[in-house]
Each structure stands twice: as structure tokens, then as C-alpha cells.
Amino acid sequence: MIRTDDNPSPWRALWLIPVSVFAVLTIVATGGGGGDDDGGGGGSIDDVDPGAVNLLPSYNFFLTNDSDPGTALLTASLASGTLVSFDIDGLLANTLDISVDSNNEVTFLSYVARRSSQFDLLVMSMPITPIDGRFTVILTEDLTFDTIGAPPTSGAFDVIKSPDSISVTVVAGGVELSLNGGEAISYTWDEFANLLDDETQEAWLRQASLAGGAFELLYGYFFDVADILDELELATVTNPLVESCDMFTGSPPDGVLAQGEVTVTWTGSGELSEGDDFVWDFNQCWFDEPNDVTDELLDGTVLLENYTETVDFDTNTLFEIGFGGLSGQPGGVILDLTVSETVEDNGVFTIAADDVISIYGGFAMIIQAP
């Protein structure tokens, strides 16, 4: 049977399916430039001497929930009995500036938490407190941190717990807080941090303080992990990699070692490759902050699961590194830590009961070339 224009085969329309698939794939294929991996036709980490990999001056980094349903949300269990969990809404997008010396040693310079990123905080206490509930933290402006570990120097975010909206705006030396567009109240950074534990303060002020502390905690752990990325190759050689922690400069707290140690164990074999896991074990590891009477003591384990590292084969430039993935891949940074704050008084170190928090649960982190 010969078909004509007036009698076309309806099956012909099925050609639209491959045409549409091809069309969509050609859109997607315009992304991911510079990247490379097993499926991309170029080199992977296995092909490149990591010591020779070039680094860009600036990277994006993304934080998201660990996709494994068996892994809890990143949660801080405070001594007061309050649980604070992070539920990252999509991806928390950030930009990081670094410097690299002639030995390829990386120094983190500054970072920006990008506007419109957001996460939820779930606060649960027993008994219930006025700050309990689920509230959303949304960056309304880029939050710029000129120094790692220091408060931001500019930016703003909202803390929303319907029907209330708290505006937190960074100003010189502190923040301005405003409830539902009302009059702004100024606080220094120390005052702002102390609002959380001050039960005489209004709940909205304490929630804003909690949100501020949440940034510090989340990014603190990100940089802790980012900081050891360049030691992982070494860990695969020495496996395990054992390092001594700082030694107490006086009498340690009761039951605490004068000098603990930290161990990084690689659970893989052969060469460091995609999907590898590490166990980062802290055995009463004390970190001495010079010129600070309060310091941190860590005890517990951090699992670093599903390592990923991708190098642009053409330029031998690091394209992507991290744990877990941005699109639901399993793995990430999974913590089970007890963090204690030590205080020195005339050479004697003590730990106050309410200065002990437990951190558990996890998040995925990916550092990626822009």
C-alpha cells in the first residue's frame, strides 16, 4: 500500500520520541564543560598525579542532605536536651576563594553563602521550649565571610516561622534584628550568640541567634572536612594516618588523655578512587586555640563516604571533589561526635556539663569548579 500526503502512517509520529530525546540531551550536553569522569571520555583521578593537579582560585561548594534514608539529618544534641537538626532545602550554594602555595598547600581565604539558599532548622526540646518548632532560614543577600571561622562581614538572612519573619542583617561588628519589619535592634556578635541561652529573651530573638549559630556549626564542619582533603592521598599510603592532637598545657579534665590522637583510615585498596570511604576517628583530641581560654575536645568518629574527585584532563585542573553527590548519590560526611568545651583556670582544664554537645547525622558536600 502506497501512502500519500493524504494518508500518512500514524507510526511516523513516533519519530518524535527519539527526536525529542536527542533535543533534550543536546541541551543538557551544553552543561558540564570542563568536567570529566569515567563517562566523559577523558581522564579521571586514577590517571593523574594528585600532587600535580592544578587548583583554581575560586570554587563553588554545595551542601545538601545525605540522601541515605538510614542517615539522620545533621543534628546537634545540646546539653540542655534540645535537638537541633538541619534539613537543607535542595542545595546550599556557596563560593569559596582559596590560595595555593608552591607546594600545592591550600589555604581557604573567604567564602560566600549565596543569596536564596535556604535550610530548615528543626528544634525539639523536652520539655518543650518557646524556640521549638521548624523554621526556615533563607539568605536574602549573599552572606560574605572574609575570614574562615569568623562572623560574616556583610549580608542578610531571614528566619521564617509562620506567621513571623525575622530579618537578620549583618552590620559592622554585629547584626540588626527585626521582627516582621519592625524596629531593628542591634547586637554585637557576642551578644547575638548569647541570646540563644538567655531564657529571659523573647523567642524570636533566640531563634535568630540559633540560626546564626547554625551557620557557624554547618560551615565549621564543612571546612574541617575540606581541610583534610589534601591529606587523603597520604592516608592511602600510610593507611592508617595517625596524628597526635595538641597536648594539654596543664592538667587535663578528669578522665581525659593529656594528648589524644586522630586517625584517618582508608577502607579502600589499590589506588584512591571514586566511591572510596574513610573513617576519621578522634580519640579525645584536643584543639588548642592560641590566646583563647576556651578550646574544643573532640571524641568520636566521622565517616567520609563515597569519595569523588574529578580532574579536567585537558588542563589537569581539579574540577570536583567531595563526599556524596548533588543528585541523590549515597554517601557524605556522617558524624558521631561529642564536642566538649574546655576552660582553663590557672593551668587546670575543666569541662562544664552544659558545654558538651553531641553531633550526629550527616550531609553531602561537593566542591566544584565554577
Next chain:
Amino acid sequence: MPRGQHREEATLLFLAALLLVVGVLVYAVDRGGAAYFLTGWDSSHDGAALFGPVGHHLPTFVHSLAVILVMAAVLRPWTQLLPAIVIGWFTIECLFEVGQISPLDGHVASAMPAWFDKVPVLEAGADYFMNGTYDPLDVLSIGLGAAAAYWIVRTIERGDSR
């Protein structure tokens, strides 16, 4: 008239192929191979951009134009469907553009199933949304491409019906 129909289809497909080559050239020459499908491409062109400022939005223009031309060739016997093809594909291309707006990009990227990571091309999906930049001019160029496609198909139809 089958012969005229085949000539129209061939013309549309030839034009589409030509346009896609232009799009690839923009990435290969002006953008230094910054695309998944050009991984490994070494662009030695370091002078002025070959396509100039037009190159910023040329790929979205030619892509929407080329795809509609191919679809019009496939559905050539049902010319009444052309407006639906044009509007439908314009919408899809726009959705991909809008998906690059933050924080939507993060939601889209995180919603992608993990197995995408093992599939060539699809593995670039998260990068497309996270590292791409939404530009209203891209949406405009998609619209212009769709309109141009409509005009070209109708013009070829009229030419063949004479």
C-alpha cells in the same frame, strides 16, 4: 505529492543540521569547548570571538530553530500541528532555562536520580542547572528561534504548493 513532501523534509533536515553545526562551532571556537559534548576539545582560537556578541545567545536560537525544523519534517503530513510543535518546544526550552534560576537549580539538581550519574550526557544534568546562568535574553533568543522556524516551515510549504 510525495516527491514534493520528501523535498520539503530534506530541506528542513538539511537546514537543521546546518544550524546545529553552527551551534557546535560557537561552543568549540568562542567558548573554548566548555560543554560536555566537547570534552577533550582543545580550542586554539584565542583571538576575538568568531561570532562576536551574537555568540552569547546564538546556541539557544539555533537549537530551538533546528529542533522545530526536525520535528516539522517528522510531522510534515500533519501541517496543522506546526503551531503546537512551536509552542511546545519553546516551552520545553524555556523550562530548561528557568531551571537554572537559583534556588530552583538546586531543587532540580537534587531531584535528579542517582543513576543519572552513571549515564553519559545525563551525568552532566546537575552541572547544567547548577553552573548554568539564567538569562532573559536566552529566552528571547529561544522565542526568536521558534518564530523563525515557524516562518521557514510555512515559507517552504508555500514554495512547494506553487
